[in-house]
Amino acid sequence: MTNGERRAFTRDDLSGLFSALDDREPVVSVAALRALVRLPLAPSADRDLRPYRTAVEQYVYTWSTWLPDAAARKRIEAIVPHSLEAERGLARSIGDNTRSSIVQRFASLALRETPGPSDSMLADAQELSAEVERRGADAVPDIGEIFALYKVFLPRASAFWFRWVDKMRAEYDPAHGLPSWFSTYEGPLAVTRQLEWLASRAGLETLLRGLNDSLQHGSAGDRFAAAQLIEWARRAEGESSFPRFGGGAGPADVLAPIDPDVQYKKFSPHDLPVAQVGAPKARPRATTASGAEGExxxxxxxxxxxxxxxxxxxxxxxxxxxxxxxxxxxxxxxxxxxxxxxxxxxxxxxxxxxxxxxxxxxxxxxxxxxxxxxxxxxxxxxxxxxxxxxxxxxxxxxxxxxxxxxxxxxxxxxxxxxxxxxxxxxxxxxxxxxxxxxxxxxxLATSHEWTTPWGEVWLSVIQPALALVTGNVNGERVNPGGSVDIVTDKALLNGPVDDLRKAVDDFRKAAKWTTYLNDIDEIKLLDKLAAFKPQYDWSHLDDLADDPQREAWLAASTSCELHDLAFYGRRLYDTLFPPGKPGRALLDSLMPGHRINIVWLPNSLAGWVRVPWDLLYCGDVSPGVPVDATLFWGLRHRIEYTSYEPTGEASSRLGSPLEASCTNLLFFGNSAKEPATAEAAWQRTVWQSLGAVARPVVVPQSTGAAAKQELVRALIEPERVPGPQADPVAVLYLFCHYGNDTDGKAILRFGLSSADSNDVIREPELGTAAIASRPLVFANACATSGTGVYSASKIAKSFFDRGCRAYIGSECMVPVAMASRFAMVFFHFLLREVDPSRAPISAGEALAQARLFLWCHYRNIGGLLYSYLNKYDLYLASPQELKNLRPG
The missing domain is CATH 2.60.40.10 (Immunoglobulins)
Incomplete structure (x- = not known):
């Protein structure tokens, strides 16, 4: 502050800086803290700051020269990126829209073409500050214009500054002082030093008021720049005149000198456990229980x-x-x-x-x-x-x-x-x-750019009508304490869910759309998989289909049946997340390819509803207007739906591809009139071709009553099939029919007749004993996942009760040929056959990629008929391959 003005600032005066203390970017939090500890604070503001100071007071970077480590510097470079074109564009805009000649001339410094090192920028910036000093307070520019100029030069200035300080550590201790000089050719840093001095001439109260909005609502780069400007303006406040020779290491600090015994430490984001609450003034000491030493x-x-x-x-x-x-x-x-x-x-x-x-x-x-x-x-x-x-x-x-x-x-x-x-x-x-x-x-990191989502947001339904929101949205971390309004009342959801399930079944069973879904030639399919082309941008997916498939899709997209499916998908979307309610705009803003993780468990305090998330439609629906398949959630986003409480230890590894088996229980009925007969035979040949990269086990090998005995044994204790040794099982895959017997009881039909006990497996024959390997279960049969709003699928619940970690099932009856083709596409991704590098792909990602593959290559939306329940990040990978995906 100038002209003798001096007062202590309240929490309200500093609302922008205090909000930045809890910023999702640690480097912004530190910048805000560094500014706050240098300001005169009212007692109440000082008390509010105390928990933050206490949390990081052992780190010298809070009080002296701030030297980020490599990770922190990378974050600064990310939020304050250097782009000469962008900086010059901003400078032109500033110069064109100001009446201040001082501002225009500062802006012009950024537009210079300098062929090599030069001290002219430093000298000219210094002369501009000298002119302001001669002309007096009326010549000081507006704070908004100073800040805009500061953002022009800060990217290059900060890059040089941190690099220079790091170099100086060889000769000086940054905790206790730095040389007052640096290369006079580093013009951008010299300009920022003059701008910091100009900001100090405007007065700290004016500066804080002018930057509050940027600190609370600006981009991460704006928040960082605003906190930096406040800190350095405060430090320049006590200087009698503008900086000479570029300003060097900056003006003297306003804080007391650091204890000479303190060792300097680079700042890392991991060092920032910002305590957002203080400890209670008095509480009894917690009593520790006996347990393993160090536990x-x-x-x-x-x-x-x-x-x-x-x-x-x-x-x-x-x-x-x-x-x-x-x-x-x-x-x-x-x-x-x-x-x-x-x-x-x-x-x-x-x-x-x-x-x-x-x-x-x-x-x-x-x-x-x-x-x-x-x-x-x-x-x-x-x-x-x-x-x-x-x-x-x-x-x-x-x-x-x-x-x-x-x-x-x-x-x-x-x-x-x-x-x-x-x-x-x-x-x-x-x-x-x-x-x-x-x-x-x-x-865990992803293994490829094309398997990496734009962002990953979690919706955890914990109370009636409320879901917590965590993670990040389009790459920006969700603000702490975020929530989404969600309708959880079963009575309100029952109708929309049932209407959507009926609509998807009506589309599937229409003869012409069954033909459309089944039109996937098995030979060409394997050729396309061998020549797989990754899709990097879900907002611009490649059209790799043949003309007949494009024509079939065009007819389907304007059909009454698909219009109804999209309509009821949109109705359920609007019912769950009403437009205008908190959180709906967040969901609407998600980029294609984003990952959405929904956690809604049966023991939730909100009750439980089984929602077909992949069939939600987020576009408008109008009669006669073609349906956009990529606006169904299942083709727009990666979906993880945790709908059953996991049992057993958490684990991300299904086993190694050549050690843990993919156990296949295939339809064994033999009839030229039964489509599943030919498809099961084709799948056997596909598994034979995958024998070099996987450990396939295919049952039954027998027929009749012996075939059923093999299947039951594989369902009860898959680890001991085909031999008595106990081998781990990664995937338990079922290809059969699912429906009701003559008494209306649920059955899995692997043979030709529902009335023949040797052809079916009844629900009690599935057993109740836990499956030791806790595999991924893929039940490729009719409506093995879909259910009413009030209940769980019987077969899905049966396998989760026995400990499976994830489950893939169908939302309705699925055309047999399409079901067979989709499954083999899924396994080609899970087993990395599509990837020359053979890097692990998670099971959830394999399903998302299989959907995408059918759409891009066949304009086929059959993948939407499947849902993936529970753990998305399950890998068929060796221990070392999984370790390679861990950070650090």
């Missing part, structure tokens, strides 16, 4: 009452704390699932984000820190160290009744890792504890 767990406990079994009374405040470390005896989450394996934590620690959603309770921040969003959710970051205990984060919780509970979602990076629901009833048992993946596999 750490996820702990959630009522920390102002350390005795196990304590149950807070409705309406009574209590303090609930969260920590990863030695087991707390009174933890509300107990059991082996809460263990955290030290081997899964990198040496630098692991950054996690926790979202807390209350049910029949309310949350409050401690010591006035605003962490609870308007929707009642709380979010905080928690760094899990490689060894020892994490910080403890605490919240006020007020139960409304005796059924109060907390749902806890834990993210690693932008991926969902754990979901727990803990009741506040003192039982010490979580109602739900689901690991989406082993901690080491929580952030």
């Amino acid at each position: 750490r767990r996820i702990n959630v406990w009522i920390s102002d009452r350390a005795d196990p079994g304590y149950r807070p009374e409705p309406g009574t405040d209590c303090v609930v704390s969260f920590r990863v470390g030695a087991q707390v005896e009174a933890s509300l989450a107990a059991g082996d699932k809460t263990k955290v394996d030290d081997a899964d934590i990198p040496e630098a620690g692991l950054a996690t984000r926790w979202t807390i959603a209350p049910h029949h309770a309310s949350l409050g921040s401690i010591e006035g820190t605003s962490i609870v969003a308007p929707n009642g959710l709380a979010v905080f970051e928690l760094q899990i160290p490689r060894r020892g205990e994490s910080a403890t984060v605490s919240l006020w919780v007020t139960p409304a009744d005796t059924d109060a509970s907390l749902t806890i979602l834990i993210e690693v990076g932008e991926k969902r890792w754990r979901e727990l629901e803990v009741p506040l009833d003192g039982s010490g048992k979580a109602r739900r504890d689901i690991a989406a993946a082993p901690l080491a596999d929580a952030r």
Whole structure:
């Protein structure tokens, strides 16, 4: 501030910087913190800042010269990218739209063509500041124009600055001082130093007011630039005149000198466990329970009452704390699932984000820190160290009744890792504890650009009419505490779901569209797979179909049956996510190829509805206007639908391709009139051709009663088929008919007659014993996934009850030839036959690619008739191949 103006700033004055403290970009958070610790703060603002300062006070970069590590520098380069064309375009726009000659001349500096190193930019920028100083306060440009100019020069300036500081570490300690010089040829940095001095002449109050909007609503680059400008303007505020010789390492800092014994450390995003709540002023020390030495767990406990079994009374405040470390005896989450394996934590620690959603309770921040969003959710970051205990984060919780509970979602990076629901009833048992993946596999990378989605968003239905939103949207991380309004009332969904299922079945069973779906020549199909061309951009998919298939699709796209399917798909989309309600715009904005992970479990507090997500239609539907197949969710997005609670240990590996078998239970009825006969024979030949890259097991090898015995044995204990040795099974594949017997009971028909007990397998014959390998199950039969809104598919539930990790089934009766072709396309992707590099492809991605393949090569939408349930990221891969997909 100038002219003797000096006052302490309140939280309201600094709303932009405080919002940036919780930014999804760690480098923005640090930039905001560095600015805030240098400003004069009112007592209330200083108190609100204290938890953030406490969380990172051990890191010198907060108080002295900031030197990012390679990962952080990469993020800065990503959000403040250097593009000479873009910078000059912005400079021209600034110069054309200002009345200030000073601004015009600063802008013109960016338009110069300089053939080599030159100090002219530095000298001219210095002269412009000298002119402002001579002319006085009236010559100081508008803050908005200074900031616009700052953004023009910042990309090149910051790239040089961090590179130069890194170099100077060989001779100087950045914690305690840097040389006051640098190359006079580095013009852009010299210009930013002059602009920082100009901003300081405008006054800090004016500067903060002018940049609040950019800090709260600007791009990540704008937020970073605004925080940087505030910090350096504050540092320039005490200078008596403008910088000379480019400004060097900048003006003297306004902070007290750093302790000379402190060692400098580069900043890494992993170092930023920003504590969004402070610890309560007084609480009893948590009592640790006995356990294995060094064993750490996820702990959630009522920390102002350390005795196990304590149950807070409705309406009574209590303090609930969260920590990863030695087991707390009174933890509300107990059991082996809460263990955290030290081997899964990198040496630098692991950054996690926790979202807390209350049910029949309310949350409050401690010591006035605003962490609870308007929707009642709380979010905080928690760094899990490689060894020892994490910080403890605490919240006020007020139960409304005796059924109060907390749902806890834990993210690693932008991926969902754990979901727990803990009741506040003192039982010490979580109602739900689901690991989406082993901690080491929580952030698995994709193996190809063409298998990499635009982004990955999670919708977790946890309460009636509410889904938590985590992950990222089109590459930008979702703001903490986000949620989507979703209709969960079964009575409201029953009609739209049933109408959509009837519409897809009506389309399938119309004779001409059955012919259209079946029109996939088996020989040409294998040739096309051998010449596979990846689709990198789902918004511009290649048309590789032949003319007859294009013509068939054109007829289908304008048919009454497909119009009805799209209409009811749109109706269900609008019913689930009403237009204008929170979250609908987010879903509408998702880029083609985005991944959507829906978690809606039977034991959800919102109840449970089985939704055919892949058939949702997000376009408008008008009579006579062709339906756009790529507006069905199943051809627009990658869909993971977790609809059954996983059992057993979380695992991402189905086994190695040549060690874990793909066990095939194929139709054995023999009749020229039965299409499944020829298709089962063709599939046998395909599996023979895949023997070099997979371990196929095909049953039955017998006929009649012996054939059924083989199938039943493969269903009950697939690991012991064909021999007595116990071999792992990766995939259990069924190709048969599914329907009802003469008594109306569900059967799987592998033979010709529903009345012949040797041709069918009844539901009780599927068994109840767990399948040791917990394979992926692909039930390629009629309507093996589809069901009414109130119930689960019997066959799907049977396999999930027995421990399968994922399940593929059909939403309706499927034309036999199309079903056979689709399955073999899926296996070619899962077994990497389409990829010369033979890198692993997840099972969920293999299904998405199979759908895409039929559409691009045949204009065939048959892949929409299938759904994929539960774990998307399952790999047929060796341990080393899976390890190669892990970060770091």
